[in-house]
Structure formats: C-alpha cells, structure tokens
Amino acid sequence: MLVENNSAKHGQALSRSEAAIVGKAAPDEVRRYLPAFPIYKKTPLLELPGLARSLGLAGIAVKDEGQRYGLFSFKALGGAYAVARLVLEHAQKQLCRSLTPAQLLDGDVQAVARGMTVCCATDGNHGRSVAAGAQMFGCRCVIFLHSGVSAGREAAIAAFGAEIRRTDGNYDQSVAEASATGKAEGWTVVSDFSSEGYTEIPGTVMQGYAIMLDEIVHQSTAPYTHVFVQGGVGGLAAVVSGHLLDRFGTERPRIIVVEPSRANCLQLSAQANRRLAMEAGDATVMAMLECYEPSLVAWDILEKSADFYLDVSDDTAVEALRRFAKPLEGDPVLKIGESGAAGLAGLEVAMADPTIRNRLGLNAKSRVLLIGTEGATDPELYEKLLKDGTAAFAAAGH
The missing domain is CATH 3.40.50.1100 (Rossmann fold)
Known part of the structure; x- marks a missing residue:
C-alpha cells in the first residue's frame, strides 16, 4: 500500500x-x-x-x-551523542566549571560521571549506542530488552558493560517500563522515542x-x-x-x-x-x-x-x-x-x-x-x- x-x-x-x-x-x-x-x-x-x-x-x-x-x-550517531551531551551537562554542574566536549575523556570528568545512570529500551541498535556512550564517558547504564530481542543483540549490548533487564511484551511496553523505572530510580532515560512532556532528549538523539x-x-x-x-x-x-x-x-x-x-x-x-x-x-x-x-x-x-x-x-x-x-x-x-x-x-x-x-x-x-x-x-x-x-x-x- x-x-x-x-x-x-x-x-x-x-x-x-x-x-x-x-x-x-x-x-x-x-x-x-x-x-x-x-x-x-x-x-x-x-x-x-x-x-x-x-x-x-x-x-x-x-x-x-x-x-x-x-x-x-547509524544509531551509533544518536544514543552515544546524547549521552555525551548529558554527561557534559552533569559534570559541569558537579564541578562548577565550563567544560569542552574533549574533556569528557578526562579522568576527573569521568569520576563525576560514575555517579550518573542512563537507561533506555531498545530493539538492539539504539541500546548498543547508549551503552557504548556510557562506557566511553564513564557512567552506569541499564538497558531494557523486550522478549523479541535476540540473544545475539543482547550479548552485543552487554559487551559494553550495560546491565540488561528483560521485559515482557513488545518494544512499546519495554519503553514504558524503562521510563517508569528510570523515573522511580532517578536515572536519565535516553530514549529515541518522544511523547508529551518528553521531547528534549529524543530530539538530541x-x-x-x-x-x-x-x-x-x-x-x-x-x-x-x-x-x-x-x-x-x-x-x-x-x-x-x-x-x-x-x-x-x-x-x-x-x-x-x-x-x-x-x-x-x-x-x-x-x-x-x-x-x-x-x-x-x-x-x-x-x-x-x-x-x-x-x-x-x-x-x-x-x-x-x-x-x-x-x-x-x-x-x-x-x-x-x-x-x-x-x-x-x-x-x-x-x-x-x-x-x-x-x-x-x-x-x-x-x-x-x-x-x-x-x-x-x-x-x-x-x-x-x-x-x-x-x-x-x-x-x-x-x-x-x-x-x-x-x-x-x-x-x-x-
């Protein structure tokens, strides 16, 4: 059609x-x-x-x-980029000074980043990018995978040090669970799906x-x-x-x-x-x-x-x-x-x-x-x- x-x-x-x-x-x-x-x-x-x-x-x-x-x-360009921006913003607040993107790789910035957790739901590629960004810039990462995500894609995400949480249902249900858990735990949800009241981070992705x-x-x-x-x-x-x-x-x-x-x-x-x-x-x-x-x-x-x-x-x-x-x-x-x-x-x-x-x-x-x-x-x-x-x-x- x-x-x-x-x-x-x-x-x-x-x-x-x-x-x-x-x-x-x-x-x-x-x-x-x-x-x-x-x-x-x-x-x-x-x-x-x-x-x-x-x-x-x-x-x-x-x-x-x-x-x-x-x-x-191509998702490598989105999730990791959003994590970079979020970590830079967090580090600037914690360190009370301006930072350049290149300084995201510095030890003192990554030490601050370790107190931050990012999470998202994924079919595979977006979660891999978020996990890679979290590993690169030093923060904790939790990825929610629905029942249809293959074991191969799960292993690829876990290889970046992310904690994997399996959910029931389809992708949309895993998005809802990631959002609810992130809010309850005080984590930063780095989703590529935007909805009413949640547009800034998906826009960054x-x-x-x-x-x-x-x-x-x-x-x-x-x-x-x-x-x-x-x-x-x-x-x-x-x-x-x-x-x-x-x-x-x-x-x-x-x-x-x-x-x-x-x-x-x-x-x-x-x-x-x-x-x-x-x-x-x-x-x-x-x-x-x-x-x-x-x-x-x-x-x-x-x-x-x-x-x-x-x-x-x-x-x-x-x-x-x-x-x-x-x-x-x-x-x-x-x-x-x-x-x-x-x-x-x-x-x-x-x-x-x-x-x-x-x-x-x-x-x-x-x-x-x-x-x-x-x-x-x-x-x-x-x-x-x-x-x-x-x-x-x-x-x-x-």
Missing part, C-alpha cells in the same frame, strides 16, 4: 526548534562534540550501477552505516543523526530525485526528510518512508492524518522497525517533509538483504541487515508495481538514495536469513 502525505502542513518550513534538531545547521552542532569521539569517520556512500540498470533507473546509491563506529548501525545527512550531501556526485528511508518510530525518517526540506526546499528529492507491513504505524498515521498507535501483531523480521506508535517530535517533522509511506513484507526485506550480499556484476558486496535492507525492498516493490512506480515518478532519469541503516547486527540470524530466508525467522519461534 502506498499512502501519500496529505497533511495541510506538508511542505511548510520547519519551526526554529525542529530546524535545530534536523536542519541544515544541525550537523555543525554535532561536530562540536566530535573531539569526544576520536574514532569518528565518514561511512561510505556507494554507487550500485548494476542494480540501477536492472531496475531501469539512472542511478542508485546506498549509504553503508554498517561500518559506523564499529557498532554496525535525532540531532546526532544529522551529521550523516551532511556527509551524504558532500559525498554525492549528483542530486537525487528519490530517497527510500526506513520508518520505525520515525526518528531517522524525520532527520532525512526534515534536513533535505530545510536544505533544499522545493528542490528536495521525494521522500518515501518504508515500514514493515506488520508494523506500519507511520503509514497508518498518515492515512488517518494524525499520529496514532496501532495494535501489536505478529513479529516482523525487520526487528529494528517493529514499532507501533510514532515518536511525537518525529511525526511533527514528517508531516511537513515526508511525501509517501510504503509498507513491505518480510519476504521482500530478506530478498533485498540477499540482493546486497550477492550483487549484480559491478556492484559491491554489502553486508546489510534485514532492517537495513528495507529501503531497497521498498524500491523494488515500487518498481514492480506500475501504479506505484508512476505515482512516485520513478523512471529512467531517477537517481535514488538508500540508507543501509545497519550491518549484520545479529551475525547468526543474518547468515540464517541469507541461507533459508524467512523460514529461519519462523524457526526461531517468531
């Missing part, structure tokens, strides 16, 4: 606060903190000429976030992603006509679409937000023209996108800047994963996970359906940008999906 954004706000300029989070100047603020991240480097933007020819397009490029910070996901858009703009060899970007709670999609709106205005590419058919809360919200939660159903193989309610800050930006919403099946996502892993001649071999491949799945669905293809204006002149949001964050599951498809997901009890 393809749903067009018919909001009365569509195309309006971002507010000052929204622009501060995702706009053209947001990457400059993120760069101020790079001295605290000496391992920072740009991830590659790769052309896929063979795939473009096979689909009848002028070009396809993919931003490979599987190499980001060694955490295998989103701001961290903005540097990826700045990289893309400077790495691109020609303008894009279309961007297929993953949905989830909407954070990444809002950064991509909001940044391009603020930077290019009416000259921006068309933004198509891609979601699992089993967890398409953004699409359903766009259809209803209001932010709404959906009932949880069967688990999707695209675990990083298994969300049932849009983030408030993200939704407000998406109403202005996203153009279409498209849902894809689990089988299509796994086929896209395989397409990256076993490419056509001339294209690079890419290890992009099942959620990271959702954008390509959306593109292939669109190209296979004449009605959708024509409605999106995809043709021989189109240049498409994809975001490979994650690598093989669960290597064992990745190999099984590569070999056995969604049958491997079903065999795991989903």
Whole structure:
C-alpha cells in the first residue's frame, strides 16, 4: 500500500526548534562534540550501477552505516551523542566549571560521571549506542530488552558493560517500563522515542543523526530525485526528510518512508492524518522497525517533509538483504541487515508495481538514495536469513 502525505502542513518550513534538531545547521552542532569521539569517520556512500540498470533507473546509491563506529548501525550517531551531551551537562554542574566536549575523556570528568545512570529500551541498535556512550564517558547504564530481542543483540549490548533487564511484551511496553523505572530510580532515560512532556532528549538523539545527512550531501556526485528511508518510530525518517526540506526546499528529492507491513504505524498515521498507535501483531523480521506508535517530535517533522509511506513484507526485506550480499556484476558486496535492507525492498516493490512506480515518478532519469541503516547486527540470524530466508525467522519461534 502506498499512502501519500496529505497533511495541510506538508511542505511548510520547519519551526526554529525542529530546524535545530534536523536542519541544515544541525550537523555543525554535532561536530562540536566530535573531539569526544576520536574514532569518528565518514561511512561510505556507494554507487550500485548494476542494480540501477536492472531496475531501469539512472542511478542508485546506498549509504553503508554498517561500518559506523564499529557498532554496525547509524544509531551509533544518536544514543552515544546524547549521552555525551548529558554527561557534559552533569559534570559541569558537579564541578562548577565550563567544560569542552574533549574533556569528557578526562579522568576527573569521568569520576563525576560514575555517579550518573542512563537507561533506555531498545530493539538492539539504539541500546548498543547508549551503552557504548556510557562506557566511553564513564557512567552506569541499564538497558531494557523486550522478549523479541535476540540473544545475539543482547550479548552485543552487554559487551559494553550495560546491565540488561528483560521485559515482557513488545518494544512499546519495554519503553514504558524503562521510563517508569528510570523515573522511580532517578536515572536519565535516553530514549529515541518522544511523547508529551518528553521531547528534549529524543530530539538530541535525532540531532546526532544529522551529521550523516551532511556527509551524504558532500559525498554525492549528483542530486537525487528519490530517497527510500526506513520508518520505525520515525526518528531517522524525520532527520532525512526534515534536513533535505530545510536544505533544499522545493528542490528536495521525494521522500518515501518504508515500514514493515506488520508494523506500519507511520503509514497508518498518515492515512488517518494524525499520529496514532496501532495494535501489536505478529513479529516482523525487520526487528529494528517493529514499532507501533510514532515518536511525537518525529511525526511533527514528517508531516511537513515526508511525501509517501510504503509498507513491505518480510519476504521482500530478506530478498533485498540477499540482493546486497550477492550483487549484480559491478556492484559491491554489502553486508546489510534485514532492517537495513528495507529501503531497497521498498524500491523494488515500487518498481514492480506500475501504479506505484508512476505515482512516485520513478523512471529512467531517477537517481535514488538508500540508507543501509545497519550491518549484520545479529551475525547468526543474518547468515540464517541469507541461507533459508524467512523460514529461519519462523524457526526461531517468531
């Protein structure tokens, strides 16, 4: 199903606060903190000429976030960045003096940070970033994982010294438990999901992603006509679409937000023209996108800047994963996970359906940008999906 954004706000300029989070100047603020991240480097933007020819397009490029910070996901840019800002703020209050981001790595600052606890709920990637940031800057970390998070992803988070707490139910229920526990314990909740009364920290997480858009703009060899970007709670999609709106205005590419058919809360919200939660159903193989309610800050930006919403099946996502892993001649071999491949799945669905293809204006002149949001964050599951498809997901009890 393809749903067009018919909001009365569509195309309006971002507010000052929204622009501060995702706009053209947001990457400059993120760069101020790079001295605290000496391992920072740009991830590659790769052309896929063979795939473009096979689909009848002028070009396809993919931003490979599987190499980001060694955490295998674009989320590395958000959670750890938010932790850095929070620790700096806490340390300045405790030490009664101004500090630079580079001083986050100093012993006296980290000694103060040890009195601070950060927590969050996660499907895997955001929690890994928060845990990595906590370890890097010296504070305690507690991560809440719902029943659908694999053992492999749990182990990857625990490797950063985080305490793991398993919760019943789905992602949204784990978010509620993390929030309630954090409030009761006096911990700082570093969530990428915003709601009424809780927007500042999720906005900071989103701001961290903005540097990826700045990289893309400077790495691109020609303008894009279309961007297929993953949905989830909407954070990444809002950064991509909001940044391009603020930077290019009416000259921006068309933004198509891609979601699992089993967890398409953004699409359903766009259809209803209001932010709404959906009932949880069967688990999707695209675990990083298994969300049932849009983030408030993200939704407000998406109403202005996203153009279409498209849902894809689990089988299509796994086929896209395989397409990256076993490419056509001339294209690079890419290890992009099942959620990271959702954008390509959306593109292939669109190209296979004449009605959708024509409605999106995809043709021989189109240049498409994809975001490979994650690598093989669960290597064992990745190999099984590569070999056995969604049958491997079903065999795991989903």
